[in-house]
Amino acid sequence: MTIIPPQPRYRQLAQALVNDIRAGRYAVGSMLPTEHMLCEQFGASRFTVREAVKQLVEMGLVSRQAGVGTRVMSAQAQTGYRQVMETIEDLQQYTAETELEILKTDTVDLPERRPEFQRVRPRQGWLRIEALRRVLNRRLPPICFTEIYLHPAFHSVRYLGGRVSVPVYMHIEQQFGEHIAEVQQQIRATMLTPRLTQLLKAKADLPALWVCRTYSNPRGEAIEIAMSTHPADRFSYSQTFRRD
Numbered sequence: 001m002t003i004i005p006p007q008p009r010y011r012q013l014a015q016a017l018v019n020d021i022r023a024g025r026y027a028v029g030s031m032l033p034t035e036h037m038l039c040e041q042f043g044a045s046r047f048t049v050r051e052a053v054k055q056l057v058e059m060g061l062v063s064r065q066a067g068v069g070t071r072v073m074s075a076q077a078q079t080g081y082r083q084v085m086e087t088i089e090d091l092q093q094y095t096a097e098t099e100l101e102i103l104k105t106d107t108v109d110l111p112e113r114r115p116e117f118q119r120v121r122p123r124q125g126w127l128r129i130e131a132l133r134r135v136l137n138r139r140l141p142p143i144c145f146t147e148i149y150l151h152p153a154f155h156s157v158r159y160l161g162g163r164v165s166v167p168v169y170m171h172i173e174q175q176f177g178e179h180i181a182e183v184q185q186q187i188r189a190t191m192l193t194p195r196l197t198q199l200l201k202a203k204a205d206l207p208a209l210w211v212c213r214t215y216s217n218p219r220g221e222a223i224e225i226a227m228s229t230h231p232a233d234r235f236s237y238s239q240t241f242r243r244d
Helices: 009-022 035-042 046-058 088-096 168-176 194-199
Strands: 062-065 069-072 081-084 098-108 126-135 144-150 182-191 207-216 222-231 235-238
Touching (some): 168 222
Antiparallel strands (some): 144 222, 182 207
8 A cells, every 4th residue: 555645734735725715715816814814724833834825926826025915816826837036045946946957068158149248258168058947846848948157267066967956056156155246137038949849848939938147246257147948838937026
């Protein structure tokens, strides 16, 4: 007889909330109870409640806003990956929930004509990594194809083979004592190339989201440039802007 291990408490609580949303107890547009109320309702710790609500955010069912609360956005979970970004630490969380499957590494010079590289120096000897990013513990196609360029000074970085679940910039910080002070992000619409369509097992001629992040140290030097191409039906991006 196969014994199925119990689900973590936060996943049980998340499923209960999903059921309540689908049953109409919490209608689309309404607010979920506060953390304190959910703790009392389920007899759970604040950490457990927060992890449960985070599961609902990732599913695209709710959105959170500091000082306002948690609002129900949909009664149906999204099939792709929803990324909620507010701080650099959120990049670490994103990577903890996903993993890179390294396909290829080589040493290259930065292309002259690509605008994302025009202000970057030096131009020679960068480590280039090709990878697919996948969601952990879900049988889903890859989220995206990613190209990562690492500054020549970090060409010998370790632990970048096979599947990687620690952010590349954190490997650089830990192994070389470098510090990431700023991440600049560009987003634009694009189309999948025939190669990416095949690698990502996506539909032909599908629109895509291209995201480029440039990681810089306190001196303003780019030490990592990561460009990811996401099929349109597998990724959504959520960010909150607040008035000062």
